[in-house]
Amino acid sequence: MADLDLGPVWLTLRLAAVTVLLLLLVGTPLAWWLAHTRTRLKPLIEAVTALPLVLPP
Incomplete structure (x- = not known):
């Protein structure tokens, strides 16, 4: 394979790494907060975070 083919x-690998890093930085605290809170916004936030699973891009 030539160098041009690896671009x-x-x-793709750089984009995947950045995406994983951002999702870890946002998703982990959000998951912890959702597991430990009893706010009225919890059902709404859970529904919004489930939208990517329900609606395809």
Whole structure:
């Protein structure tokens, strides 16, 4: 494979790494908060976070 063929692969790997990092930084505290809170917003936030599973992109 030539170096030009690896460009999209490296782009994909970098994008995947950034996405995982952002989701860990946002998702972990949000999951902890949802597990330990009793606010009235909890059902709404749970529904919004479940939307990507229900609605395809």
